[in-house]
Amino acid sequence: QSVLTQPPSVSGAPGQRVTISCTGSSSNIGAGYDVYWYQQLPGTAPKLLIYAISNRPSGVPDRFSGSKSGTSASLAITGLQAEDEADYYCQSYDSSLSGSWVFGGGTKLTVL
Amino acid sequence: EVQLVESGGGLVKPGGSLRLSCAASGFTFSNAWMSWVRQAPGKGLEWVGRINSKTDGGTTDYAAPVKGRFTISRDDSKNTLYLQMNGLKTEDTAVYYCTTDPSGIGNSPRGYWGQGTLVTVSS
Numbered sequence: 001q002s003v004l005t006q007p008p009s010v011s012g013a014p015g016q017r018v019t020i021s022c023t024g025s026s027s028n029i030g031a032g033y034d035v036y037w038y039q040q041l042p043g044t045a046p047k048l049l050i051y052a053i054s055n056r057p058s059g060v061p062d063r064f065s066g067s068k069s070g071t072s073a074s075l076a077i078t079g080l081q082a083e084d085e086a087d088y089y090c091q092s093y094d095s096s097l098s099g100s101w102v103f104g105g106g107t108k109l110t111v112l
Numbered sequence: 113e114v115q116l117v118e119s120g121g122g123l124v125k126p127g128g129s130l131r132l133s134c135a136a137s138g139f140t141f142s143n144a145w146m147s148w149v150r151q152a153p154g155k156g157l158e159w160v161g162r163i164n165s166k167t168d169g170g171t172t173d174y175a176a177p178v179k180g181r182f183t184i185s186r187d188d189s190k191n192t193l194y195l196q197m198n199g200l201k202t203e204d205t206a207v208y209y210c211t212t213d214p215s216g217i218g219n220s221p222r223g224y225w226g227q228g229t230l231v232t233v234s235s
Contacts, residue, residue: 048223
């Protein structure tokens with residue numbers, strides 16, 4: 001069981017908007033720790049997509065955005081493209097685990 | 113260009129040991145907080161542990177499943193991160209990635225990952 005909870009799968013048609021939720025608790029996201037999002041294309045290493053809740057590293061399209069409210073965070077992808085089909089993971093830190101990294105279980109995005 | 117290249121993976125019997133290396137380039141390695149993350153076949157990401165920069169104490173933290181069996185170290189003169197794995201179990205089978213801290217602490221590049229190295233624990 002992952003400390004952070006994500007839906008196993010989401011899907012959308014090209015051009016649509018999808019969101020992926022990441023639910024935590026008062027010892028991680030709710031404690032004010034930053035949230036990060038990673039994209040993992042098939043057969044490749046994860047790539048940082050969003051850092052510190054809502055910031056994009058250089059080169060990440062502005063179609064990707066992050067937000068946080070209370071003990072949950074969300075990743076939104078607008079203008080869905082075929083190349084967005086991948087696994088997405090959220091990550092934060094947890095005070096009950098001595099500041100360890102914690103991950104969500106991952107969400108498989110299918111572009112219909 | 114930031115590069116992280118892992119090596120040292122392979123097949124090992126239960127109870128055996130293995131040392132992974134991660135060669136870093138393209139940034140000031142000595143300033144970086146580094147982590148190991150693993151991914152079992154067909155599964156999600158699991159944090160293994162972290163080492164801070166020597167400036168920040170060089171301290172280490174580990175996930176509960178590996179604490180007492182795995183040791184993370186670094187050689188800043190060689191720009192290399194290590195993961196010593198002892199008492200390996202079949203459930204340690206995974207691709208192991210080294211990664212820079214996504215927070216950018218120490219003015220290090222955020223969230224870079226190596227290509228990973230596969231560790232298979234089987235008799």
